[in-house]
Amino acid sequence: MANNILARRAPDVSFIHDFPGWVKTSFGKDARGFLAVATVVSGWITTIIPRPWVPPQECGARHLFLATSARYPPATGDALGVPFRGEVAKGTDGKPGTGSYSLGVDCESSSQEVCNHLLEAKASGAEDRMWSHILAEIKGVTGKSYGGT
Numbered sequence: 791m792a793n794n795i796l797a798r799r800a801p802d803v804s805f806i807h808d809f810p811g812w813v814k815t816s817f818g819k820d821a822r823g824f825l826a827v828a829t830v831v832s833g834w835i836t837t838i839i840p841r842p843w844v845p846p847q848e849c850g851a852r853h854l855f856l857a858t859s860a861r862y863p864p865a866t867g868d869a870l871g872v873p874f875r876g877e878v879a880k881g882t883d884g885k886p887g888t889g890s891y892s893l894g895v896d897c898e899s900s901s902q903e904v905c906n907h908l909l910e911a912k913a914s915g916a917e918d919r920m921w922s923h924i925l926a927e928i929k930g931v932t933g934k935s936y937g938g939t
Contacts, residue, residue: 791908791917792924794882797890801865804889806856811844811895844895852897865889882908 793805821828844852856862862879863869865888869878880899881888884906892900892908899905911917925936 791911791920793890793892794908794912794917795921797865797881797888801889802867804862804864804869804891806862806891806893808853808856808891808893808897809895810849810852812841813846813849814843815846856893856897862891863887863889880905884909 793807797803797805858871859874860869860871861874861876862871865881869887878887879891879893880886882890882892882900882905884902892904894900908917911920929935
């Protein structure tokens with residue numbers, strides 16, 4: 791939801807939220823306390839319920855594609871990325887090329903169900919409440935207010 795607001799505030803920039811897949815990293819290797827227990831339990835679960843792991847190199851390649859491809863243009867202005875010969879990606883509102891994208895592991899747009907959920911969040915005011923919360927947290931941490939609301 792924050793990406794939607796950011797895309798409206800900076801329509802010449804693309805904002806992407808993606809799920810890169812299950813990437814096997816060393817995260818949690820040096821964990822202590824509860825996080826260490828959670829890491830061990832998570833490891834056990836993945837042996838019981840196998841996941842399709844994405845190698846870190848593949849994850850990096852996908853993120854490079856997302857960051858440089860003209861497939862994900864901003865709402866206004868030109869997509870300055872590497873030209874893409876397929877269709878422009880569908881934004882979080884279900885329309886192509888809107889500057890805010892929610893993508894799955896395959897770098898494809900989220901389902902219409904996800905788009906509908908995000909549209910409902912905007913219509914109900916949840917998106918604005920979340921943005922107000924983010925701004926309040928920023929002020930609480932930094933002591934400074936963000937210039938825009």
